[in-house]
Amino acid sequence: MNIIPPTQQPAFQDTQEQEIHLRDYISVILKRKTTVLTFLAITFLTVFIATYTATPIYTASSQVLIERNTSSSAIEGGNSYYRWDPDFLTTQFELIRSTDVTQRVVKQLQLDTKYRHYFFSEEKEGLFSFLSSFKTGIKDFIKGFFSSAPEGSETNTEGSGLLIANEPKTDAEIIAAKIMGGLSIKPVANTKTVIISYSDKNPAIAKLVTNAMIQAYMDQILEIKLASSNYSLQWMTSKAAEERKKLEGAELALQQYMRDNDLVTVENKLAVYPEKLSEFSSKLSKAQTEQQEFEALYAQIKALGENYDNIETIPIFAENKVLQNLRDQIFATEQKIKDLSKKYGYKHPVMINAKAEQALLLREKKIEVDRIIDSTRNSYELAKSREENLKQLLAKTKNEMLNINERFTQYTIMKRDVDMNRVLYDALTSSIKKASVTEQSQEIKIWVVKKAEFPSSPSKPQKKRNLLLGLILGLFGGIGLAFFIEYLDNTVKDGKDVEQRFDLTVLGTVEELQGKDEAIESHILEHPLSPLSENYRLIRSSLLLSSPDHPPRSLLITSMSPKEGKTSTTCNLARVLSQNNKKVLIIDCDMRRPRTHSLFNVPNSFGLSNYLTGDTKKNPIRPIPDEKLSIITSGPIPPNPAELLQSRRMQLLMDETMKFYDFVLLDSPPIQRVTDSLTLSAIVDGVLLIARSGKTTYDMLDSGLKKLRDIHTPILGIVINGIIRSKKDSGYYGYYEYYDKE
Template identity: 55%
Template sequence: MSEHIQQQIETDDEQEIHLRDYLQVIRKRANIIVTVLVLAVLISIIRAYTAVPLYSASTDVLIERNYGTRGLDQDYYRYEPEFLDTQAQIITSVNVGRRVVKELDLTGRYRSLIMPEQKAVEPSLLSRLKKTVRGWFSGVVSFFSSAENATTTANDMLVQSMAGMEPLSEEDQFARMISGGLFVSPVPDTKIVSISYSHENPVIAKLVTNAVVKAYMDEMLEIKLASTSYSLQWMSSKAEQEREKLERAERALQQYMRDNDLVTVENSLSVTPEKLNEFSSQLSRAESERKDLESLLKQIREAGTDTDKLETIPVFAENKVLKDLREKVYKARQSITELSKKFGPKHPTMIKANEELSNLQKERRFEVQRIVSSTENAYELADSKARNLEELIAETKTEMLDMNEKFIQYSILKREVDSSRVLYDTLQTSIKKEGVTDQSQSVNIWVVREADLPIAPSSPNKRRSLLIGLALGLFGGIGLAFLVEYLDNTIKSETELERRYGIPVLGSVVHLGKAKENIESYIIQQPLSPLAESYRLVRSSLLLSSAEKPPGVILVTSMMQGEGKTVTSVNLARILAQGGKKVLIVDCDLRRPRMHTIFALRNESGLSSFLSGNSDKAIIGAIPGENIALLTSGPKPPNPAELLASKKMEELLDLVRQRFDFVLLDSPPVQTVTDSLALSRVADGTIVVVRFGKTTYDMLNGGIKKLTDVRGHILGFVLNGLKTRDARGYYYGYSSSYASDEA
């Protein structure tokens, strides 16, 4: 069990989330969503009704790259996604803005329309806030700048201050204003670009929009002319340098060829590789032949003088003379066999037949020896041929290395001549080309539609602003709600508890609400309420928690204070007593006892008195009208943990087991003191009370680890304070069915 719990604590796998979980989060965090939604809508309304109306004028311009005569060839047309983006950056550049300012004389003729005189009005709260933040930020920057500049010279400080404080001219201010107000958007699937400009005055919007197109054309022409002029100047200078370099390289190459007779060497270089390749091929064939003959000789030597074994070798077996001799020997032997049936061994016919057989065998051995000698001679010849070829290849390689050494410098000089000639020819061609096309535009620009005088303002769009505010508020509120839910690490589910720790949840106790404060006596006053049913469910689970019999001594604890362990002890005792069981509550919280207050009993003597030896008997008080007894905590001792872990505590529990069916030990929280850990070792089981929406998994991880480390037997969890709206349908039936009983 402990290994499983530890593994579940260390491994936090992500659980599948259903749609009802999302709806539950939205309903739970509805206040956050509504607040964000209302704020977003209010801000949208304020901005829509307080913004200055702007008029927008737009013109359509066809922009395409000029390929010149190359444009007649379809191969030159290619997809350039960055082309229109580049042109858009040029259109919105400050240089184009300056041309518009000069063209329309905006600093003089239209100055009052572009930049009207500001009236002395009381700044708004937002303006004052911006000014305050800007002033604070400037002060911080000035402080660090002064500390850094303390080590610089006076001249550096003067240069920095002049560069930082130099104001923009009025023309530059107008140009930046125009550039910032331009909006360039390509028309999809075309080469047309829409250029628009917005201003408070519709006339200015129209004039600036049309003037931008002309300024853009002039800027592109100036870019082309400046680029061509610089290119021609640079290429002319570079061509002169390359011409001189080419002449020097050609002279050096010619002198080197004369000194080293490189014409002959070049021919040798073309012949020698072919000769080397031929020698290599012959050597491969010779080595192959030598290896074959060597293998054949090895077989012959292994056969030795055994003629029959030699004749199994292919070169002997395929020899025509040996074939004929083998047939004659075979016939001679057959003849001797037939004659031996008629004549004796000394008969002249037999003697003659044997002599013929002997002669044939001699001829056979002679022929075998002749083939062996022939094979050895062939091997020696092949070996000699291979060695000769190796010597020829070595001599040829040496000759090639000598030739290559002489040819290296030639190749270097020749490459230098070739590269200089190519570069020089390219520069001459480019100079001629630039001279012909220096007056042509690299980009073709045509005005498809001029800007008209706008009649109605383009912004603010109140309806769109309201819809955007509504959408942003709704999605922002939902996102914030899920963020808060994600950061909430508290316990909110029975299923999650059981999945993480592998420990059953004995039951969930519903939350009464602020109106029902006396929760300790509520189940007596309302025995059919959802709260009473919650504890009955806990009782049923507790009675079934052990295989043989229910646990007798039960420790009730929690992770932190205020999670409801004392109330759980009281109500669980009453529910157990209602079933006819004798129940004893032992107040083991010797630091902050509450049981005597709940049951209105005196606490002059109790558990601490018995454990410390100040009393011979543990005074157990009966609760009037209930089948419950209580052993109060007694006076607060200086060493509660030592008393609870003493031998007398075990003796006391052994005594009360005999008198009571159930003994409930109400103990301090696990995370604050060690009292509960000492009691968990002597109890039959431990009930851990966790508070819905308050107890975090981090607290529970540490507490469960402490209990498992001391080998405490955990019976299960009691999820306390479960609200009806968060119960996921567990207690809806109770709320509706027993509403009349609670009333």
């Protein structure tokens, strides 16, 4: 192999621009077919569920003739010839879909009352309501962001501070907006007829709204005509507006007067005041009697002063249950002291305790007496305060009763003005209605050519079209997702890509074992003629030809990160090297996470770590039964693996083993984790890198190669594990599989 000097080898080589063929795209699609099919299945299933669970929409259509009424123009004194107006139909379309017309439909059909449940069904509450609110909020935000009001524009009423745009919509306005969303108006080509359609989930509602829309449109045209043609109607309307203002002013004045004089229920107050006077008088008499009783009791207590014995004779004290209980306890204690005095002296502890108990009871009795005295004083003051309050209420009620007649008289005068203004306003309103009904002339003729019929089948969803679109969207979306994932995939995929990026020789690839129960470490022994065994033979051949002078005898086998297959590669490579009657030795230099001993089922109690620490009592080399292999296990895990591997005893071990073995393979830890592999690379003929397809990233490989090339390590090449064999490659290996089973 033509090896570039390490100083001249680039750490990363840019991929040259190459022509991309159609087969490259097909290869990516076939490689990511699981992603494509999964996305296709999810998309198609989503469209299928959405289509077959969507509420069917029914469309009712009616055909209407709309043209100018030239005869009405002649009657009114105008010219009878036809004037072409290119914006005539467009203007009528806008009138049909206007808010006034749709609100007329809502009012005529009672959609906001009688049929409200069709537009505000319970099923819309929950997720659908949330999605609708979220969508509406986003639209309002975008509209407000791009159409903000300029400075100085009035967006709120003067003095109120409330934005008009933020006022909540009524049910009728919401339903009208929904009708506008489901309304469709299309002119028939080369005619004056128009097709008016309305779509709804209820076919009956669709028919009703479509027919009502025409009637509402006709009413709107008539109203426009009446509002702009009759002078007398305008005069009466303006006069009615003046009378309405007078009526509103009189009503506001009456309401203000009632509010200022508290006459909201003036008729009831006239009957209530006598009852209130009688009630307050009765309560005052009771309060005075109660106050006198408490005053006499409190005076009696104050007269006795601190003579508690006489105070207790007052009924309120004598009848108190707490005092009665304390007196009984004091009497019992006195009897106890008399009895004890016959047995003990006054200084005896029993006597002292009895007297202490007596003193405590006397103290509690005094506290209870004081409490009753305070309660009596508070009751007396409260009764006195209640008497004063009742006197004030009685006086206030008398004054209010004297003023109520005068206020009621003024209220009657203002009420009469309100009634008179209302009679005038109602008369004008009635005249306006009569004049509106008698006005018959119209400028536009509207004829219903075809009324809307009950739709028998839904117009939406269109199942075949939706399923076809879902299939197309899922297919192209899956292909796009496959290319996007392929673009983001930064892992090693095949040998060709690695050679182009890093100028690194790929000695061979190892395919992924498909059987779940098969172990790659023993596969060569069990299936010597399998495709996997052939992969390792090809690696052996490439490795023996990797050096121009002589095949490398000592190899360091390492990887970028754990679980990339370096240990299994070491074992299988050792087996294929030994098949040519060569002596092969495996040294497990991974003294941090050793695994080689478990693959060959040998003990690990004595091994490389014992030898490197100076323990030479045993031979660390163990022959593998039934194989031309030997192994030096890692031994017990030491605290300083890096120091042991760079010691002189490791160099001496390599020198001695090279005398007796044709090949020595060193299984070392990953480069990215520790520096053990970099240390061992100085005592071998070359380094064999192991990468795993779909796991080892280009960044990891670039970083590891840079570390090895910085110390001028001879890199023999790289082996890529985990290659997924495509079906087109299985034909050639089928012979080996068949032959292996014979």
